[in-house]
Amino acid sequence: MKKIYSIITLLFLTTIALTANAQDDFSALIKSSPGDATKLFNAYGAPLFKGFGVGLNSGWNNTAKTKKFLHFDVRISVAVAEAPTSDKTFDVTKLGLSKNLTLDNSSPTNIAQTFAGDKNAAQPVMSINDNTGKSTGTTFQLPQGVIKYVPAPNVQLTIGLVRNTDLTIRATPTIKISDDAGSVGVFGFGIKHDLTQYLIKKGAIRPFDLAFAVNYNRIKYTKTLDVQPDGTTGPSADFSTQHIDAALSGFNLQAIISKKFLFFTPFVSVGYQTASTNLNVLGNYPVQSTDEGQNDKYVVITDPVHINQTSISGLRGDLGFQIDLGIRIYASYSISGGGYNSANAGIGFGF
Numbered sequence: 001m002k003k004i005y006s007i008i009t010l011l012f013l014t015t016i017a018l019t020a021n022a023q024d025d026f027s028a029l030i031k032s033s034p035g036d037a038t039k040l041f042n043a044y045g046a047p048l049f050k051g052f053g054v055g056l057n058s059g060w061n062n063t064a065k066t067k068k069f070l071h072f073d074v075r076i077s078v079a080v081a082e083a084p085t086s087d088k089t090f091d092v093t094k095l096g097l098s099k100n101l102t103l104d105n106s107s108p109t110n111i112a113q114t115f116a117g118d119k120n121a122a123q124p125v126m127s128i129n130d131n132t133g134k135s136t137g138t139t140f141q142l143p144q145g146v147i148k149y150v151p152a153p154n155v156q157l158t159i160g161l162v163r164n165t166d167l168t169i170r171a172t173p174t175i176k177i178s179d180d181a182g183s184v185g186v187f188g189f190g191i192k193h194d195l196t197q198y199l200i201k202k203g204a205i206r207p208f209d210l211a212f213a214v215n216y217n218r219i220k221y222t223k224t225l226d227v228q229p230d231g232t233t234g235p236s237a238d239f240s241t242q243h244i245d246a247a248l249s250g251f252n253l254q255a256i257i258s259k260k261f262l263f264f265t266p267f268v269s270v271g272y273q274t275a276s277t278n279l280n281v282l283g284n285y286p287v288q289s290t291d292e293g294q295n296d297k298y299v300v301i302t303d304p305v306h307i308n309q310t311s312i313s314g315l316r317g318d319l320g321f322q323i324d325l326g327i328r329i330y331a332s333y334s335i336s337g338g339g340y341n342s343a344n345a346g347i348g349f350g351f
Contacts, residue, residue, distance in 0.1 A: 030227055030285050032128050032140075034304035036101040037281075042307050043090045044143060045279075047083035047116035048150060049248065049311040050340050053275020055079035055152020056188075056217045056250030059344040060168060062322040062330045063265045064209035064256040066194045067160030077330060077346025079152045083116040084339030090114060092124050092142070099133045100290045101126055106139070117145030130290045138288060154217075156188075158350075164194035170217055182223030182244070190215035192256075211256045213271075218249040229286040234298035242283035250275045252316065266321045273336065275312035281305035312338060320344070 030037050058079035067073075092103060093110050103110055104127035112124050121144065128138040158168040167189070174185030192213040196206055225242040251274050258267035286298040320332025330346040 030225075030281060030287075030304055032101045032126070033098055033287070033290075034301055036097045038305045038307060039095045039097060040092070040142070041279075041281075041305055042309075043092075043095055044112070044114050045307075046090075046311075047087045047114050049277040049279075049309075050087070050275065050338065051081035051083055051116065051150030051342075052152050052219075052248055053250050053277070053312045054081045054273075054316075054334065054336050054340045054342050055150065055344075056154075056219065056248065056275060057215065057252040057273045057316070058152065058318075058334055058342055059154055059330065059332070059346055060156070060190050060215045060252075061192055061211075061213055061254065061256055061267075061269070062258075062320055062332060063260070063267055064192075064194070064196075064211035064258040065260065065265070066164045066166045066192060066211060067158065069160050069162060071351055072157060072159040073328065073348050073350025074155075074157050075328070075330060075346045075348030076155050077153070077344055077348075079154070079334075079342050079344040080149045081152070081340050081342035082149050083114070086339070088114055088117045088145070092126070100129050100131070102129060102133075103127070104135070104139050112142045113145040115146050116148055116150060119145045121145070128288055128290075136288060136290075154186075154346075164197055166190075166192040168192070168215070174220065182221060184222075185220045186218070187220075188215065188217030188250075208257055208259045213254040213256060213269075214252075215254070216249070216251045218247060221246040221248075225281070225283070227285050229298050234286060234289075235300055237284045237286070237300040239284050239286070242281075242285065244279070245282055246277075246279040248275070248277055250312075254318075263324045264321060265324070267319075267332075269318040271316055271318075273312060273314065273316045274310060277307055277309055277311050279305070279307040312336065312340065314338065 059077040089111050092112050104125040107125040108122040113121050123142045125139050125141050127135045129135050156168050156170040158166050170188035172186040176183040192211050195210045223244045252271050254269045254271035256269040258265050282303045284300050284302050287301050289297040314337030316336040318332050318334045323329040328348045332344045334342045
């Protein structure tokens, strides 16, 4: 089981963490301005937050049929969401940045790639300015795209309860991979209840199975940072508590209909989903002074980035199947509002 947790954690970290090449740019982003850093980080991370949110809400159920009392199954699955074209880039000049952060004259473009954008495209070069709008001479390049498809792995246990009801648990303990990768923990639960029993008499042949499900999932992620002054002078401060603290959660309601044909069970579901992002960059950080003539000095800011928002909210539909040959194979495709469609596949066992 520990190996399963490690696999899931590593898959998660490939999507939530910035790449090593982007870490220096992210540090510079924090040093620019708290308000501007939040706007840029939010624009850059939008497809990550939305894609991962859609993935959190995927793969809970592949049949409407509930289990017999204390029967169970265990499954590992991965959902992969693709961001729409509109969320793969953003125009830095339309974010409402302050006069302390503008596009540098040397910048090859004003169009920035998001997390789901092109890894090889030229990125904007930003200039940090003083309060008069004059450049301080400090510039930095925005991070490039990381990955086109945003994966969201899940491991879950489902057990049959009384009155044709299933309980599903998604959980991994908080695991620290390394100081560079950070730590991650998962907790979620779902309830599925059979509705066919209220429509068809007991003992009668069921032409289909119909169920209602409600699911909630939460990912907790933390990572230490190390942003130090760039040889400038300024007040003494403790920079050792710098870290990212993030929680991504998903919630959905589903109505599911399925029909079993021997070992093959196709299903269709419709429902409503939400996904929320709460991300904070905490601790003390050295930020270059924007006072005129103070280009060689820095000031200290605390907790510069705060993002608390609903990333996804709307209807979703799922179409898929499960195959039971002792080992169970699961697959589905989801269509969601906002253009974030996803595919899910998994494998499991149980009785």
